[in-house]
Amino acid sequence: MVRGIYVSATTPGSGKSLVALGLAEALHARTGRIGFFRPVVQGGDPAQDPMVTLIRTRFGLDESVCRGGLTMAEVRRLLANGEREEVRSRCVEAFTDIAAHCDVVIVEGTDVAGYDSAVEFELNISLANDLGCPVVAVLGAGHRTPEEVAGAVDVARREIAAAHGDLLAVIVNRATAEDREAVAAAIRPGARGPVYVLPELPEVSRPTTGEISGALGLRQLAGGADMEREVRGVKVAAMNVANFIGLLADGDLVIVPGDRADVMVGALASTLSPEFPVPSGMVLTGGITPDPHILPLLAQAPFPVFAYPEDTYHAARAVAEVRSEIWSGHRRKVASALGAWARYVDDAELLSRLDLPRPATTTPLRFLHELIARARAERQNIVLPEGNDIRILRAAEILHRRDVCGLTVLGNETQVRELAAANGISLDGITIVDPATSPLRQEFAEEYARLRAHKGVDLARALETMLDVSYFGTMMVQLGYQDGMVSGAAHTTAHTIRPALEFVKTKPGVAIVSSVFLMLMADHVLVYGDCAVNPDPNEQHLADIALASAETAAQFGVDPRVAMLSYSTGGSGSGQSVDKVRRATELVRERRPELAVEGPIQYDAAVDASIAASKLPGSNVAGQATVFIFPDLNTGNNTYKAVQQSSGAVAVGPVLQGLRKPVNDLSRGCTVEDIVNTVAITAVQAQG
Structure with a gap:
């Protein structure tokens, strides 16, 4: 069984971190436990490596299974002293520790940059062999012609084969958008794995105002606090304001001397009229504090306004040297990277060539x-x-x-x-x-x-x-x-x-619209209904809710075992509300005889096998229920919130069900992530 995949750059500036992120996303969805290892990191502290931090944060990984190894300075010192085996043995030891707790480990090699790039490439392939990992080779298209890229792919294949590496795939990254198809067509088929071609993603490589601020040590004077604004261009104010405004475009970073009040006010025109472009930020140079009458205007800017102590020339040069990377972790950059991965890499085909275990749990x-x-x-x-x-x-x-x-x-x-x-x-x-x-x-x-x-x-x-x-x-x-x-x-x-x-209107045979929450527990998914729409459903409506909830559960990969909840289990109690649940359960069985359903049943008997064994022995639902139908909205709404707040479960929803076409509701307190998830749910419902 494959325990690791080695992502190795074959050229400088290949963008291999995007590939490592895409692989991690694909593997996390297809196997139980992933790990991440960078044998050699560029900085001085392997624990603070930005790519390690991104993967650890995004996938909720512990430091024991997501970490760096040696620093590049250590590796160079050891290689200079002839201690290559020490490098290899320490990397193997770290990888083995991680792999003991994972089904698969993504290993991201060195950047292959600088004067010793050939040494780094050879070291990466040697390490891949030592770790027993197939190689995903990443090649930057750069400014090469399609024919030159095809030649570089052939060279990479030959060099990896000569080093006895196991090539899983080649990924050509950062091809120009107009050349991507021509590059793909020029590459000659190989017997040792597919080749995928990804385009350059300007939205990933563009720095944000926050990255520029951090790199230059800027001090914010005024304006908005959003540091994730993309800097799409840089405009240096060296002309009168009328000419300058004519050249300004949305997303430009404006670099202007601190005494040019005319340009500052002109750049703020976007706050007065939608016809004017909106800069991403403004850098005031020369260490000059703006006129006190201008500062209140700058305070209203939707973009951040920074101060820089040096002159305009040095500011522009310093800004030009700032380059963003995927490991910055900005969610829009990550979204763009994963979107490109999904469009251009057939990860199902790629991973089908590996012997990977399927996850037993769903986080x-x-x-x-x-x-x-x-x-x-x-x-x-x-x-x-x-x-x-x-x-x-x-x-x-x-x-x-x-x-x-x-x-x-x-x-x-x-x-x-x-x-x-x-x-x-x-x-x-x-x-x-x-x-x-x-x-x-x-x-x-x-x-x-x-x-x-x-x-x-x-x-x-x-x-x-x-x-x-x-x-x-x-x-x-x-x-x-x-x-x-x-x-x-x-x-x-x-x-x-x-x-x-x-x-x-509702689907044929369905009397009411209802809702469920998908309750994402630590290692499995439960379905709660109805927690948002119907205050006091009668027995017919309760049966409708149960049937619709079972259908929704199956649509989202949950095997429906339906518990019709009450304060009584089986025949132990009576009363109007218990009898309602009992009759609703009978209606469900009449309409869907093959569906696993139990009711009335208490929540503890529905989820705990030992309690179920004493209260409802022999039930195919008790102790293992996955769909929970509450007798009324008061019970359902309070229960889902109690479970969410007490257990840390993630509640996704409400998901509306019963309509002929998918329409879903958001909470007015929803987050951006809630909206993204609800749109994805609606899209899946529409597929059905």
Whole structure:
């Protein structure tokens, strides 16, 4: 069984860290326990290596299975003293310690940079052989022609073969977008593994304002606190303000002497009108403090304003030398990297060539990774009606960068783009539709008037109704322009669901719309329903909720074993609420005889095998339930929150069920991550 995969650069600047991250993401979703090892790190402290820190944080790994080995300074000293075996033995020892606790270890080799790149390449292949790891060779396309890249791939194959390395795959990284297909076509087939070609990702290599600030030791004087703004260009103010503003573009870092009040005020024009570009930041040079009358204006800037003690020339030169890396950990960079990996690398084919164990447990992180992968596998289109909410726009950007689904955002386009630009968010590739000006409004109004004619709705009223983003977005789903909708960040649950209840309607045979939360426990997933919609369902509705929840569980990879919860187990109790649950259980069995269901049953008997053995011996649900149906909203809502807060479980939802087409609600306190997960869930529902 393969215990490790060695990611080795064959050229300087290959971008191998992106490959290591992509492999870690793919392996984490397909096997139980992953580890990460950097045999040689560039800095002085292996424990603080930025790539080790990124992997450890992203995948929740312990330091014992995610760490560095030797420093480059130590390796050079040992090699100079002829102690190559010491380097190899210490790396093997560290790898063995990590591998003892993992199913597979990603090993990221050295950067292959500088005067001793040939030595580093030879060392990497030797270490891969010592560790028994197949090699993923990473080659930077740089400014090479497609033919030159193909030649470099052949050279890498020959050199790895000559060193007796086991080549798993070659990944050509950082090809120009226009040359990517030509590069792929020029590469000659090889007998020792596939070759994948990834394009250069400007959004990964562009530094952020925070990275520039850190690299130059800048002091923030004023402006916004967002340090993740991408610096898309640099503009040095060396001309009058009228000419300067004409050259300024969104995302530019403005470098200006601290006494050029005219340029400062001109750059702030973006706060006054959406027609002006929004800089990513401003650096005031020369150690000059701006005029006291200007400082209050700078305080209103949506971007950070920094002070730099040296002159403009030195500031521009220092900024030009700052380069971002994937290990900076900025979520938008990580999203772009993983999106490119998913688009251009067939990791299922790549990993199928390895003998990897399947995980016996499902952690929250693994479930969410698999959720994104499933959404991406059969791409759907999701509409987000709340384009005036900054969380929605941030989530849309991440979803687009990760290539999860197609996205449409509703709202006044000028206002949406102004909000995005002011917060450094890119909406490239995301469709924006304004219901007030969309040609679809007439069609939607006519359909709404037809469907609601029995309620007295005429065309004039329908046209007015279609100005409501919730109604417009829901009609986009109803008529097939979109596959699903996610709303609720800025609207109530009732406002989100009402249009769907009016004209999307429930599935055949389903009486009510209900909800579940996917409760991501430490090593498994449970389904709780209904915790968000129906206050006091009757027995018929309770049966509907149980059947819909079992279907949702199966759709998300949970084997449904349904517990119909009550304060009594089996025939031990009676009373109106217990009898309701008992009758609902009978209805479920009548409608789905093959479904494993038990009720009434108490929560402890549903989850604990020893209690189940005494209270309901022989039950195929008791002690091993995965779907929990609460008798009323009061019980369900309080229980899911109690479990979430007390156990640290991750609650994903509410996931609406029972509708003919997927519409999902968000909490008004939702985070960007909540929105990303809910959109992915909606996309998976749309696939079904």
